[in-house]
Amino acid sequence: MSDVSDWWSTSIIDMEPGRIALRGHPVQDLIGQVTFPQMIWLMVRGQMPSPEQATLLECALVAAVDHGPQAPSIATARMAVTCGLGLNGAMASAVNMLDDVHGGAGEQAVELYGWIKDAVASGTPIEKATEQAIDHWQSERTRFIPGFGHRFHKPEDPRAPRLLSLVDEAASHGTVTGEFAAISRAVQTVLNTRKDKPVPMNIDGATAVIYAELGFEGPLARGLFCLSRSVGVIAHAWEQMQQGGRNKGPTPPDYRWTYTGDSENKDVD
Incomplete structure (x- = not known):
């Protein structure tokens, strides 16, 4: 039996008929006693947060729930519904859109902030550490600084x-x-100075501050963003179900794409 029971090992849940314990807490003791942000923290971190920590986490989760049907993830959910998918399929399709470009900036911002924190801890002034981190990011990754700028x-x-x-x-x-x-504001200052115009901190940069302050690793910042945006996804998918529509694509049918291939050739050998 040990070959079977040891196939999976977890410190998250212990369960047998009539008993469920999550991180050592009987589930019946959690129900009605902890908030959903507290439960998220407990599940992924293994300990119960303080009420103040849970409140700050909740603020980040609330802030990122939606950004309209022009956001690729939301648009995907709505299109999926018009193709016949249920809510679970629409949500899965949408979350799969949350990758490095659309959804990954929070994780990347936590990483960037971490570079600056490490440099400051080693004695580099925050202004210089920030400039060096930005230069390194743009030379090694991309010219886009995660968490800053908004179209x-x-x-x-x-x-x-x-x-x-x-x-x-x-x-x-x-x-x-x-x-x-403080680090995020230093990044903001450097970018504003270099661009000679405001480069707004966006939702990813701001929630990354909260996740980093609360001790969440970068990959978890992306996962938490996926949890948050799923609220908007299910709301839009459900609304689209009520509105109806079939096979709605990304643009109205009267609009056409730009064709860049060869002109029509009717000669057939």
Whole structure:
């Protein structure tokens, strides 16, 4: 039997008929006693957060739930529904869109902030550490700095200042250190100076501050974003079900794509 029982090993759940324990907590003791953000933290981190930590996590989750049907993940969910998929299929299709470009910036921002934190810890002034980190990112990864810049929200993403103010408040109470908030503002300053115009911190940059302040690793920042955006996905998919429609593509049928191939050739050998 050990060959079977040891096939999977987990510290997350222990279960037998009539008993379920999650991270050592009987499930009946959790129901009605902990919030969903607390449950997320417990499941992925193995310990119960403080109420203040859970509240800050909840703020990040709330902020990123939706960004409209022009967002590829949301558009995918709505199109999937018109193709006959149910809610689970629509949600799966949408979450699969949340990769490095659309959905991965939060994870990448946590990584960038971590570079700067390590450099500062080794004695490099934060301004220099930030400039070096940005230069390295642009030379080794991409010219786009994760968590900054927005094609729609200019000059400011309204979500970012609110989230940073909540981090500042949490830091004043000792819930977090505030070091990643300072790092993100240093990145903002360097980018604004280099561009000679505002480069707004976006939702990924702001939630990355919260996730990093709370000690979540970069990959978990992406996973948490997927959880958050799934709320918008299910809302849009359900709305599309109520609206109806069949086989809706990304553009109305009267609009055509740009053809860049050869002109029509009717000669057939």
